Amino acid sequence: MLGKKQEPLVYNFANLQKRIITSVNIYNTSLEKQKKSTSNALWDTGATISAITPKMVKELNLIPTGTISIRGVTGAQDVEFVLVTIELPNGIQRQNVKMAICDFSADIGIILGMDIITLGDFELLHGNNHTIFSFKSPPKHDYC
Numbered sequence: 001m002l003g004k005k006q007e008p009l010v011y012n013f014a015n016l017q018k019r020i021i022t023s024v025n026i027y028n029t030s031l032e033k034q035k036k037s038t039s040n041a042l043w044d045t046g047a048t049i050s051a052i053t054p055k056m057v058k059e060l061n062l063i064p065t066g067t068i069s070i071r072g073v074t075g076a077q078d079v080e081f082v083l084v085t086i087e088l089p090n091g092i093q094r095q096n097v098k099m100a101i102c103d104f105s106a107d108i109g110i111i112l113g114m115d116i117i118t119l120g121d122f123e124l125l126h127g128n129n130h131t132i133f134s135f136k137s138p139p140k141h142d143y144c
Helices: 054-059
Strands: 009-013 021-028 035-043 050-052 066-072 075-087 093-101 110-112 121-127 130-136
Touching: 021 110, 035 054, 050 075, 066 093
Parallel strands: 035 110, 050 093
Antiparallel strands: 009 130, 021 035, 021 075, 050 110, 066 075, 075 093, 121 130
């Protein structure tokens, strides 16, 4: 669970990255027997809310629970959303994550937005033609 002390998620890429993509587990916890799927997730600091593709929604038998207004490069629109549990590769979990249902790139099923990123320390380091990405939750410092 986010907030519980965990080992940081760290990826050391062999070259400079223009997109940070990691795997995540997504759970439909509304079913009597939990249904799980693993997908590539794009860490997107420009997204205020996380998103999931219609294909992932169908795969997990998720049922939309409402609508939300989102704004992207093509303008504003109302989309349906679902509630899921996400699990990062280092075991960090977050329950009842609201995810907008949106079509996007074929190589990813999830966008992790600032609703997730702000729950921890997000760090990108570039040098010597490498990219190092890390995410740690809870944050190391409490500035407030």
